[in-house]
Amino acid sequence: MSVKEIKHPLVRHKLSIMREASKSTRSFRQLAAEVGALLTYEATKDLELESYEIEGWCGTIEGERIKGKKFTVVPILRAGIGMLDGVLDLVPSAKISVVGLYRDEETLEPVPYFEKLAHDIEERMALIVDPMLATGGSMIATIEMLKAAGCTDIRALVLVAAPEGLDKVTSAHPDVDIYTASVDSHLNEQGYIMPGLGDAGDKIFGTR
Numbered sequence: 001m002s003v004k005e006i007k008h009p010l011v012r013h014k015l016s017i018m019r020e021a022s023k024s025t026r027s028f029r030q031l032a033a034e035v036g037a038l039l040t041y042e043a044t045k046d047l048e049l050e051s052y053e054i055e056g057w058c059g060t061i062e063g064e065r066i067k068g069k070k071f072t073v074v075p076i077l078r079a080g081i082g083m084l085d086g087v088l089d090l091v092p093s094a095k096i097s098v099v100g101l102y103r104d105e106e107t108l109e110p111v112p113y114f115e116k117l118a119h120d121i122e123e124r125m126a127l128i129v130d131p132m133l134a135t136g137g138s139m140i141a142t143i144e145m146l147k148a149a150g151c152t153d154i155r156a157l158v159l160v161a162a163p164e165g166l167d168k169v170t171s172a173h174p175d176v177d178i179y180t181a182s183v184d185s186h187l188n189e190q191g192y193i194m195p196g197l198g199d200a201g202d203k204i205f206g207t208r
């Protein structure tokens with residue numbers, strides 16, 4: 001397993017704008033989707049290709065397509081919805097498997113409340129999307145749901161991650177690669193990522 005912090009200039013630029021406290025809901029949501037697309041690009045770089053014949057304007061030529069890989073995108077409700085459109089822009093035929101979890105404000109433990117997965121998830125690569133990986137509890141619970149359903153090929157895309165949460169997820173699930181736009185400094189006493197983005201769900205849905 002590995003944690004890949006994506007240092008592409010576009011990612012760093014867009015994430016910095018998201019950190020500005022004055023950003024509107026509309027801008028924050030748009031940027032979450034854009035960074036989601038850029039993380040998808042990075043997370044799919046190693047997919048295998050196969051050749052096939054194309055009837056082009058000048059006759060038959062050789063084309064390339066992704067070999068036999070089907071996707072399911074797994075947004076963790078609620079905030080993961082903010083990255084979903086950006087991810088689907090790059091993998092438009094993916095099925096969507098939705099997982100609902102919220103973090104108990106006192107214990108910081110994830111509380112599951114919804115699960116609807118693609119019926120053939122065992123044949124798909126799952127791309128879990130959630131803006132924040134803080135204690136790692138929500139990510140671990142989601143990975144466990146996917147594995148229990150038979151999924152064996154899992155990658156996670158997060159905007160911002162805390163080192164404490166990354167350690168927990170990588171020890172529990174060393175087979176899952178995590179792509180993040182930033183590994184931030186630490187968690188504060190309330191379990192918020194510092195400097196982080198604040199409450200990403202509230203910012204995406206305009207409920208702050």
Ligand code: PRP
Nearest residue numbers: 077078079102103134135136137138201
């Ligand atoms: C946030 C975030 C993650 C979780 C991360 O969701 O979107 O799902 O917290 O924290 P963890 O790593 O400590 O589990 P939240 O519970 O605030 O719910 P929301 O998406 O409905 O706002």
Ligand code: URA
Nearest residue numbers: 134192193198199200
């Ligand atoms: N959830 C958020 O939205 N932000 C954090 O910093 C941690 C959990």
